[in-house]
Amino acid sequence: MASAVKVLLIDDASLIRRLLGRVLNQDPLIEVVGEAENGQEGVELARTLQPQVIILDIEMPVMNGMEALPLLKKAAPKARIIMFSTLTESGARATLDALSAGADDYVTKPSNTGSFAATAGQINKQLAPMIKALAASATTYPSIRPHAEPKAAQQTVPDADHSWLTVTSDGAPEIVVVGVSTGGPQALQTFVPALPADLEVPVLIVQHMPAMFTRLLAERLDAQSAVKVGEATNGQVVKPGEVWFAPGGEHMYVTRQGENIVLTTDTAPPVNECRPAVDPLFESAVENFGSRVLGVMLTGMGNDGLAGSRLIKSVDGYVIVQDQASSVVWGMPGMVAKADLADQILPLNEIAPRVVDLLSTPRNRK
Structure with missing residues (x-):
């Protein structure tokens, strides 16, 4: 024992x-x-x-x-x-x-x-x-070599009906979705300020935090960053070069409404015992953007984001996870890595530059 x-x-x-x-x-x-x-x-x-x-x-x-x-x-x-x-x-x-x-x-x-x-x-x-x-x-986890190249898409998603999915592999990512929990505020202070003001897509973040904490964290990061950072509200229209947090106590989803990218929020029951939860955001991103989703899993406890990452990979999207050495807790990213769903496993300080690289050279995923 x-x-x-x-x-x-x-x-x-x-x-x-x-x-x-x-x-x-x-x-x-x-x-x-x-x-x-x-x-x-x-x-x-x-x-x-x-x-x-x-x-x-x-x-x-x-x-x-x-x-x-x-x-x-x-x-x-x-x-x-x-x-x-x-x-x-x-x-x-x-x-x-x-x-x-x-x-x-x-x-x-x-x-x-x-x-x-x-x-x-x-x-x-x-x-x-x-x-x-x-x-x-x-605790030392089994050694997992960072993937230099994306893996082939998985054509099916277990335990769910996602018949609306389409699998395509061309085109630049149109949305970046991020899941993070334990150790998140520290990790985000490295990740978000490293994003350039001319970022070509919006970045949406679910950080497991209660109401008020997410607003204050967004305000703090906004003051430190070239990109605009805020806490989302229901019906929020988002633009490239903006970073939006799910509000504490509410799930966040992304939809297309004509030419606009719109965020919606609700107080539906917790998912994976979390609200906000990562999986609902990731699923809505795949439903609306297909393979053009870039998912990022940062430090955190539990398995929230695992199902969403599997969904991203099922349509040949791209998933980056934070490595164990730079994570406070290698739970959420570790689950994705050990399920062989990570295209790359990177130290925290290399993730934002890699995101920018993937956005600017979408066909060069090596």
């Missing part, structure tokens, strides 16, 4: 620490090895305990989470750090600051700490899987 992941809790609220400790310790694969009520105390415990995962509050006395973050990375350099933030605009901004400064992921604090059952459910659904995925992210 695998040894339990060692977790350090740093939060000034004793109630939160008790709730987290009680719930997490019920999982045989997780062990809370220490608790601290401020960043300063947390740094000392991290140095002594060398936890694998640290759950870090932002607002604390003596030393807050942002002040503690760089010190924790020095005290326990192998530890993964999860920010524990409130679902407020200030909390979201601080969380994005922390992710930019080297935190690995975040979860929002339970909205009702008075109900143990509700809190336990939220922790078991969100936090426990994240702890285990981050701790396991150093």
